[in-house]
Amino acid sequence: MTRVLVTGGSGDFGRACVKHLVEAGWDVIAVDQRGEEVTGGRFVRADLTNLGNVVEVMNYIDWQYSGGVDAIVHLGAIPAPGITTSSATFDNNIRATHNVFLAAKLNGIKRVVWASSETTLGIPFDIPPSQVPIDESVPARPESTYAMVKALEEQMAAHFCRWDPELTMIGLRFSNIIHEEGYAEFPGFDEDTAIRRWNLWGYVDARDAAQAVERALTVDRTGTDVYIIAAADTVSARPNRELLDAQFPGVPAVRDVGEHDTLLSIDNARRDLGYEPRHSWRHNRTDA
Numbered sequence: 001m002t003r004v005l006v007t008g009g010s011g012d013f014g015r016a017c018v019k020h021l022v023e024a025g026w027d028v029i030a031v032d033q034r035g036e037e038v039t040g041g042r043f044v045r046a047d048l049t050n051l052g053n054v055v056e057v058m059n060y061i062d063w064q065y066s067g068g069v070d071a072i073v074h075l076g077a078i079p080a081p082g083i084t085t086s087s088a089t090f091d092n093n094i095r096a097t098h099n100v101f102l103a104a105k106l107n108g109i110k111r112v113v114w115a116s117s118e119t120t121l122g123i124p125f126d127i128p129p130s131q132v133p134i135d136e137s138v139p140a141r142p143e144s145t146y147a148m149v150k151a152l153e154e155q156m157a158a159h160f161c162r163w164d165p166e167l168t169m170i171g172l173r174f175s176n177i178i179h180e181e182g183y184a185e186f187p188g189f190d191e192d193t194a195i196r197r198w199n200l201w202g203y204v205d206a207r208d209a210a211q212a213v214e215r216a217l218t219v220d221r222t223g224t225d226v227y228i229i230a231a232a233d234t235v236s237a238r239p240n241r242e243l244l245d246a247q248f249p250g251v252p253a254v255r256d257v258g259e260h261d262t263l264l265s266i267d268n269a270r271r272d273l274g275y276e277p278r279h280s281w282r283h284n285r286t287d288a
């Protein structure tokens with residue numbers, strides 16, 4: 001059994017991710033500054049902005065575990081722009097992530113998977129995207145402090161990997177993470193093509209986001225890369241051509257975008273990680 005530390009384990013996605021990893025047979029230790037326990041795993045309360053705390057939780061906690069961890073999944077963050085001040089978002093998120101990256105290095109942990117974000121792509125697209133589908137080849141264009149920190153973290157990971165060629169650091173640029181219960185509101189998005197223009201009508205089922213985490217934990221490679229993680233389709237019953245003509249006329253399609261195919265490209269995640277979304281709001285069932 002491989003032991004993995006999940007930061008932000010009490011969070012909305014953290015809980016789904018812990019559940020997935022426990023069910024897949026991982027020995028999970030969740031760390032968060034709030035919450036008390038996680039199903040099937042162990043829980044440690046700690047503030048990620050304190051380097052000492054982060055070094056300790058990767059090593060040993062009295063009566064809970066010793067012997068360190070094999071891999072890190074770093075999800076702990078203030079999870080969106082506008083929740084608090086820009087400076088509080090910056091201070092918490094960049095400090096937490098630097099501490100996690102540095103503590104992994106100090107503890108000799110060679111695998112780090114962390115939550116980046118679709119916001120690095122230019123959300124809310126007040127300036128239209130340069131192409132659809134948008135993919136990782138398009139330079140990051142953060143439009144908020146939250147997104148800027150995510151972009152900086154991607155650069156930080158590149159330097160950590162340059163310093164240590166044995167390290168693997170995979171950033172997952174999650175689209176809007178949705179739980180099954182959230183699908184009930186999707187038909188309402190079709191009232192106006194503008195409602196979900198802000199992220200190119202993207203989403204990802206929490207179970208598929210967790211699948212991506214596990215694939216990033218196990219993919220056989222070193223170095224760093226970032227991957228867009230989205231569902232295979234959009235949130236809309238309207239065809240892509242109608243959505244794009246209404247909201248982004250003139251934005252070039254670099255390939256066929258299909259009737260409802262995601263406009264946040266998951267081609268690289270499919271190719272490199274073997275990621276394949278299994279859930280869609282459209283039929284709300286699990287594909288084989």
Ligand SMILES: NC(=O)c1ccc[n+]([C@@H]2O[C@H](COP(=O)([O-])OP(=O)(O)OC[C@H]3O[C@@H](n4cnc5c(N)ncnc54)[C@H](O)[C@@H]3O)[C@@H](O)[C@H]2O)c1
Pocket residue numbers: 007008009010011012013014031032033034046047048049074075076077078079080092096115116117118173174175176177178
């Ligand atoms: N939810 C989405 O749609 C979405 C989309 C893209 C990226 N992300 C990223 O995914 C990750 C998880 O998001 P979420 O939706 O579960 O958010 P969430 O707010 O539900 O969970 C984040 C958790 O991190 C913890 N945390 C924050 N700062 C901490 C600190 N200093 N020390 C210890 N714990 C701390 C919080 O207590 C919280 O439980 C975040 O990094 C977020 O930026 C989320």
